[in-house]
Amino acid sequence: MASEKIEFLAEEMDRLRTDRETLRSLPWPAEVQGELDRLVEDLEAQRLRVGRAAVLTLVGSTGAGKSTLLNALVGKAIAEPGESRPTTRQPVVYAPEDADVSEWLADLPGPAPRVERYRPSALGTWSGQIVIDAPDTNSVETSHRAVVQALAERSDVLVVLAHRQSVVEESTVRFLESFAQMRGLVLALGHGDRLSAANRRELAQQLESLARERFGWRGERVHVLSPLEALEDPQSQGWPEFCAELHSVAQAGQLRRIRRYNALGSAGRIAQWVARARPQLDGQWEALEREVAQATRDLPARVLEEVSRRLDLRQSDLETLLWDEVGRRWIGPGGLALRAGGMTSLGLGAGAWLARRNPLLAAGAAAGALVTSKWQSRQREQSVRGGEAWLPSPGEWTRWYEAALAPVRLAASTAEREAAPWPSGEELQAEFQAAVEDALSDLMDRELPGQAEQAARSPLRWAVDLPVYAFALWIIVRSAIGFYEGAYVGMDFLVNAALLAGAWLWLGRTVARRWLRSRAGRLVQWVRARIEARFAQVMDVALGPLQRRLTEQREAVHRMCRLEATWRAKLEEPGDSAPRDRVANGSDAPSSAPLS
C-alpha cells in the first residue's frame, strides 16, 4: 500500500478512536457499544497487519475435514484428523520459516498453537502465507468458539470448509456473519467423494447463495473437494483450482485488494451501526438543545426580573445622584440650589428664619445642614455601587439554578448526565454578581457623568443664574449707593433680597429636577439593558462547554456515518469492483432472513 494511504489510515484511525471515545457516553444499547469497540479494534489490528504475510484460517463445523485439508495442502500429516468429535483442540499454524509469529500468537485463548515451518517458494502453493487449522465453530466444546474467534480476528482470509450437514447450520452461519465483509472468504465443500454429481452441484449452489446473501461474498466459485482423495492424488477433482486460489490470495496485489476490501467492510459496518442509531440520537440532541436554550432564557430572565425590581425601588436614589452630578458641573447659584437636598433646604430655611435674630446661629444651622446633606449623598452613592444587595439570596439563587438546570439534565441520558460539563452554581452566581457590579460602576463612573454633562446645558444655566447675578448686582449697587448716601440698607432688606433670590432658585431647581427625572428613568433602562446583555454573555460562556460537547458529538457521528464513503474515495484503486449495495437492514446484525 502506498505510504500516503498508510498515513491516511493512521490519521483516520486516530480520529476514529477519538470519535469513538466522544460517543461513549451516548445511550447505545450494550451490544452496540461492544460491537463498535470490536469493530474499531479490528480495524486497528487490520492496519497493523499491513505489509505482513497473509494469514488464512480454516474455519468450519466439526467434522468438516479442516485438519485433513491442511494435511492434504501441506502434503504430510502435520494436523491430526480423527473420528471422534470435536477433534482439533490445539490450533496448528503453518508458517514460512522467516515469519515472526510470536507477536501474532500472543494472548490467544485456549492451548498454545503448534507452529510448523516451511521454506517459501515463489512458484508453488506456499509463497509465504500463514495457514491455521482452527477448532470447530459448532461443537459442545464452547471454549473452541473463543479460540476460533481470536484466530479469525487475526486473519485476512477465512477458508470456509463445509460439509453436507453444515452448509446451512445456524451456529456456523452466525459465526461467519460476524465477519461478513470484513474478511476475504474462500468457500469449499468437503467430503466431495461421498456426494453424487447432482448433489455436489446442489450443495455448492446452496452454499454460494447463502454466502452471497448473508456474508456479502463476491467470489466466483465454491470449491468442491475431497482432501482424502487429494492426499492420494493432487490432481483430483477441484483440488488444483483450490490450490491456485489459495496461492493467488497470498500474492501482493490480490492481498492488498483483500485487505482494502476488509477495511472498507469494517468501516461500512461501523457506519451502519452509527447510522442506525442516528435518528434517535438526533432526537435526543434536539431535546437537549431545546432545554439548554430554555435554561439560557429562563435563568437570566428570572435574575434580571429580581434586579429590575430593586432598580425600580432605587430609581429615586438615582435621580438624586443625577441632580448632584449635574449640580457639581453647574458652577453657579443654580447648581448649588440643585444639589441642595431636603436637609439643606430645611437647614437654609431655618438659617433664614434665624438670621434676623442671630446671624451666627443661622450660619451654623446652614453649615450643619450642608454637611448632613453631603454625608447623605455619599451614603446613597455607596449603596448603589455595592453589588451584594442587588442579587437574590444564596438559597433562592440555588432554587432558581436547580429549576433551570434540572430540565436540561433530564433531557440528557444517564451516562451523559455524569460526563457532561455542567456549569457550577457558585461560579455562575459569582459571574452574575460581577455583571451587576460592573454595570453599576459603569453607571456611576461614565453614564451618570455623561448624562449630567448633556443635561446641564448653558442656556438653562444662564436662564436660571443670570437673573440671580443681576439681582445680586442690583443689591450691591443699591447697598453701595446707600452707603455713600448714608442711607444704609437695613438687615430686613438684605434678608428679603436673599429670600427672593432663594425663591427664584427654588423655582429653577424644581423645573430642572422635573426635567432630569425622565433622564434618570432612561438611566435605569440603560443599566437594565446592560445587565441583560452581560447575563446573556455569562450564560453563553457557562453553557459553552456543553454546547461544544454537543457539536463534537454531532460531528463525530456525522464522520462515522460517512466513514466508508470517505475511506472508499481515498483507498479504492482502479480494478476494485463497484461499491457493494448495502441494504438498509444490512447483514451485520443477526437477522433471520428467510433462506429457501
Add this chain to the structure above:
Amino acid sequence: MDPSEPHPPVPPNLESLWVCVEARVAKAPNETQRARLREAEAILRRDLLTQDHATHLVLGMLGPNNAGKSAVFNGLVGQNLSPSRATGGATRQLLGACSQPDAIDRRRFQVRLVSPGPQGVTEVLSPGPPESLPVVAVPHVQAPFLLIDAPDFDSVMEGHAQAARDLLWVTDLAVLVVTRHSYQNLAVVEFLRDWLRAGHPYVLVYNEAASAATASAHAEVLQQSFGQPAEAVFGAPWDEEVANGRAPLLPRLLEAGHWREETLGAWLWQQLQPAAIQARAREASLATVHQRLSDWYRDFQSRESLRGKLHGVATQELEAFAHEIARSAMPMGPILDAFRRVLDQRPGVWRQGYRKGLRWAGEGMQRLSRKLAGSLRPVPKSAPEQVREAEWQALEPKLAPTMERLQQRLLSAGAAQDELWSKLLQSDLAPSRLPAIREQLQRDLETSPESWQEFSTYCEGLVEAEMADRNNEWLLQIMVDLAHLLPATVAAVIVVQTGGLMTDVAVGSMGALSSMATERLSKFLGTQTAQAARVKWAQMRGEPWRQWLWQALLPESGAAWAPPDSSQWAPIATWLDQNSAQAGSHGIRESS
C-alpha cells in the same frame, strides 16, 4: 395398549391451571417469560389435557439438518412418504402417519388427511399453526403409534426450529437421528438436554456409522452429554445407496459395539411397552410444565418485588415532596380562630362580658382598617386563595429538580434493569412534558375542594385538650387577644393617624405583627400543639398533593407499577407449591 383399559382421568386442577397460564401469556413482560408460559401452556393443552392417550403414542423424528430423519421415517412406514434428499432441508413441515387418523384428539393436532402421490407427499404445505398436521393413513403402522417427521432444529431455515420445538411438547417418545458429524454439535445437545432432563424417553439412531464400535462409543458420548440414557441405540452404516435414496434406511439395534438383527421398526412394534412409555412421558411433561412455570414464577416474583420497590420509592419521594409543599403553605388563621372560639365558649359572666367587649373592639378595628385600606388597594385575597398561591410558589421552582431526583432514584432503585419500565419512566419524566405537567397540576389545584372546616374542627379539638392541661388560662387568653387584636389595632392607628396615606405600612406591619404574635403564641403553647396542627395539615393537604403528583408526573409508569390482582396468578403459585415436593427429581405425580 388396550383401548378398553380406563386411562386416568384428567385432574380438574390441570384444567384450571391451564386457564390461568393461558391468560398470563399475553401479559408476559418479555420474550423469555412469554416463551416459558407459552411452552407450559402448549404442553398442558396439547399433551396433558388431551384425551387420546389411550389411542395414540406420538413418535417424533428429531435431529439436526440432513441427518436422515425422513429416511428413518420412510423406513418405518415402509414407503417414501416424506421427501428425503441427500442435500438436506427437504422436510419443511411436520408430517404424520398412523393407522387411525380419525381418533387423534383435535386439541392435540388439527389433523388434515393427505394422500401421497408416487413421489410421496410433495404438496407445498402452507405454514399454519403448530397444531396443524397433515397425516397420511398408513395401515402398516401399528395401532397406538403416530409417527411424525419434523424439520431440523439447527439450520438457518426459517420456521424449521420452531416446528421441531412445537413437536417436542406432544412427543411421547423421541427418535433422535444424528450422524458421525453432528453427534457432538452444541445445537443438538442444547435443543434436547432440557427436555430429556425432565425424564422424556428417547431412542437414539446413529446414522452413517463408520463401524459398529465407533458408533457405540459415539452414542455413549452423546448419552453422557444429555445425562440421560436412551431406551435403545440403533445405527446404520454409511451406505451410498441409502444416501442417494435408492434404498430404504433400516437402522439396526446396536448393543455392546455390535450390530444386532433387530430393526428399529421391529423393536418399536414388538419390544416397546406403549403404556409404560406413555406414563413416563406424561410424568416428564408434568415435570417440564413445573419447571417452566417455576422459572417463570421465580422471574415473576423478582419482577414483582422490584415493582413493589419502585412503587415504594416513588410513593416515598412524592409524599415527601407533597408534605413539603403542604407545610410551606400552612395557614395560621384556623389555629388562632380556634383559640378564640374555644375561649369564647368558656363559662362565667365576667369572662363572657370581657370576651364580648374584646371581640367588638377587635372587629371594629378590623372593619375600620379594612374600609380605609379597601378604598386605596385591591381587596386582599381570601385565605384559601392565599394558601393555593403559597403552595404553587413552593411547588413551581422545585418541580423540575424533583423530577430529576425522582428519575435518578427510580433508575438506581432498579427501573434501569427493566427495559419497558425505564422507557416508560423516560417518557413520563421527559422535560418536554413540563408545561403539560404544570398545567395539569394547576388545574388540580384550582379545582381542589376546600377542607378548612375539617382543619378548624381539628384545631379546636387540639386547643380544648391543651386548655384542659393548662392552669394559667388567663395568660393564654391575654396572649391570644394580643395576637389577634394588636396587629389590627396598630394598623388602624396608623391608617387613621395618616389619614389613609400609609396604608401600605399599615398592612405590612399588620402582617408582620400577626405572624410574630402567632409565633410567640405557639412557642408559649409548647411545640406539641403546633406540631400536631402542622402534622394534621400536612396529612390533610399532602394526601391530595401526593395523588396529583403521581398522576401528573408518573401517568404511565405509575399505572404499570400498580399492584396486580393476585387472583390472576395465585392458582399457578398454589399448583407449584403443591407439586414442589416431587419436582426435584423428575417424576411428578399428578396432584389429586
